[in-house]
Amino acid sequence: MEFRNGRVFLIFLTGLAIWFAQPVFANKVRGIFSAQQSCPAFVSKNKSINPDNAQILAGNRYDIIEVTKPNPPAWYRIVLPRVNPQARWVSATCGQAQITGEDTGDNESGESDNNCNTAGQADSYVLALTWQPAFCETKPDKPECEIIDPDAYHAKHFALHGLWPNKKNCNKNYAFCGTVKKKKDEFCDYPAIQLDTASQASLAEVMPSVIAGSCLERHEWHKHGSCQENWSINEFFDLSADLVRQFNDSGMAYFMNRRINQKVRTEDFLNRLEAVLGSSARDRIKLNCNQQGMMVEIQLSLSGDLIAGADLEKLIMNAPVQEKSNCGEMFRVDRIGQ
Known part of the structure; x- marks a missing residue:
């Protein structure tokens, strides 16, 4: 009986060792x-x-x-x-x-599988807008951060980071639906894109990297814009710029301007957002702050029925709920050039 129990114990130890040896x-x-x-x-x-x-x-x-x-x-x-x-x-x-x-999205190398890099399958969007002065606190070496004119659009308005098509099964990895299949080391390593004169001027106002030549628009097109089936580059960025202006003109830019270089209660920001863009907006926005407590970016969830001339408030109303903010109860509104 003792031998039998000992053999059972030995088998147990052997199995345990094998289990721990597994990669x-x-x-x-x-x-x-x-x-x-x-x-x-x-x-x-x-x-x-x-x-x-x-x-x-x-x-x-x-x-x-x-x-x-x-x-x-x-x-x-x-x-x-x-x-x-x-x-x-x-x-x-x-x-x-x-x-x-x-997650059934991108693999570790950054390349997408066939389900997540096929154009025309977006079921929702995210409009990412940057408060450029705070962004430049963390990325002062960016060429666009040398533009410190207090009268520049991005000094008093949210700037365009990107318009990102999403597909539910791909989480946030629905991307690179064109000839470029993975992220480049530098934005200017992507193939150049061609915008007509009017679209170039419109985009340059809301995306300061266009003026500075740091090529963010190339990254945004090849990673995100390429997933829009039957949309031209001009149409993609014209709509992106229009949505930026709709958000700023709703009263949110005015709210931020009145509080430049001050601390703001997150609840006050959300209350104003709800007042100007509808009750749904509160749960469809994510606020991102840096380590110094400055608001750097917002990410606004939009529904999948996105077309030229679409109304921002209606897009928000039918959109998926966003993730939680990391800004805490307060954030600071940075001033350009500091």
């Missing part, structure tokens, strides 16, 4: 990682590679794109904005994760 695989997922402490964000978790000493910050929320096996995961791969590469590994001990589903 750790990863699953592509969708979810949110809520950081509870500041922690390093590794490009390679196994080798602890973090070339730019990037960190997640306590209180911020990050998109999860991958988790290690087996459950519960020891590591989460998240998207860390404004670093390169953005995909980073963080330890599970640094926060709490909420997984919402599996």
Whole structure:
């Protein structure tokens, strides 16, 4: 009986050793990682590679794109904005994760599968608008950040970052539907795009990178605009510029101008948004702030029925709900040139 129990125990130990010897695989997922402490964000978790000493910050929320096996995961791969590469590994001990589903989108190399790089399949959109003065606090080396004229459009209005078609099954990875299939190292590495004179002038007003020559419009077209079936480059950017102006002219630019160089309650911003763009807008906007507490960008969720001349308020009304803001209860409105 003792030998029998010993053999069972030996088999158990052998199985346990084999289990621990198995390689750790990863699953592509969708979810949110809520950081509870500041922690390093590794490009390679196994080798602890973090070339730019990037960190997640306590209180911020990050998109999860991958988790290690087996459950519960020891590591989460998240998207860390404004670093390169953005995909980073963080330890599970640094926060709490909420997984919402599996991801069938882009693979690790940045190339899309056939379901996520086919034009004409968008079911919703995101309009991303930048408060340029705050953006330039984090990216002062960008050529457009040398434009510090207080009378420039982007000094007192939200500027265009991009108009992003989304497809539900692809999470945020619906992209690169044209001849370019992956992200370039530099925006000016993309093939040049041709805009007619009127569209060029319209876009240059709301996207300062066009004047500065930093090629953001190339990236936006090849990654996002190419997923619009039967839309020309002019049509894509004309609509993008029109939506920017609709948002600013609704009263939101005036709200920000009255509070330049001041702290603003997030609730006051959302109340004004709701007043001018409808009650649905509150749950369809995501506010992004930098580490200094300045609002850098907003991401506005829009419905899939997007056509030239579309009314922004109606697009918001039928749009999917957005993710939560990371700005907390207050944010600061930065002034150009500081």
